[in-house]
Amino acid sequence: MNSPWPQRGLYAITPDDTDTLRLVARVETVLVAGAQWLQYRNKAANPHLRREQALALLPICRRHGVPLIVNDDWRLAAQIGADGAHLGEDDGELAAARAAMGDRALIGASCYDRFDLARAAAATGASYIAFGAFFASPTKPNARRATPELLQQSAILRLPRVAIGGITPDNARSLVAAGADLLAVISGVFDAPDPAAAVRAYLSCFDEARSEEFPNE
Ligand SMILES: Cc1ncc(COP(=O)(O)OP(=O)(O)O)c(N)n1
Ligand SMILES: Cc1ncsc1CCOP(=O)(O)O
Ligand SMILES: [Mg+2]
Helix, strand or coil, rough: CCCCCCCEEEECCCCCCHHHHHHHHHHHHHHHHCCEEECCCCCCHHHHHHHHHHHHHHHHHHHHHHCEECCCHHHHHHHHHHCCHHHCCCCCHHHHHHHHHHHCCCCEEECCCCCHHHHHHHHHHEEEEEEEEECCCCCCCCCCCCCCCCHHHHHHHCCCCEEEEECCCHHHHHHHHCCCEEEEECCCHCCCHHHHHHHHHHHCCCCHHHHHHCCCC
């Protein structure tokens, strides 16, 4: 199905900030700067705060035309009318999420370092497949590690490929060159001294990759 959302760019993921007003302000900065997708992820929040924060982020995402994807909890995503959910191996069945959220929902699947998981997710109706961590992640230091070849290999699945884990503006180009459509980033954006400048730096990696592909444009 054709998606109304951009299929390439920066997929910003929120940090564990328990101050809702501050989180909203930080996200606003990042969306104004041009991030294309937002995932609400907060491992430090209880269910009540998660609902409050996801609800607070929804109107900002709407205003910027950015999809809001809720991490881990497709039921919360469905309850608040978010645009999608991101599911890892411990986050329930993708098929159940798809059945409950409908065809238009953006439902992403963590595939870590495994092509077989990506193939299964594609067959079950995932909207995108996510691989990583590609580099040492300050947010999730023990995350499994993947290699860029997996991005190349999974082109055959014809779904947007998301790369995550320790991605900086300096190391992102290798992932875009290997086929990453979206760069999923937490600390490189939200812990940067100037988050708006960091967003622009990530986006420039796509421009450069495109001008290498099409040098005369
Ligand atoms: C875009 C994206 N990719 C991978 C993940 C990781 O999901 P998961 O393995 O469930 O780990 P947690 O994020 O829940 O710690 C993600 N959230 N987003
Ligand atoms: C959720 C997740 N899954 C693999 S690495 C990671 C964290 C990504 O955060 P950062 O961009 O700070 O490395
Ligand atoms: Mg998860």
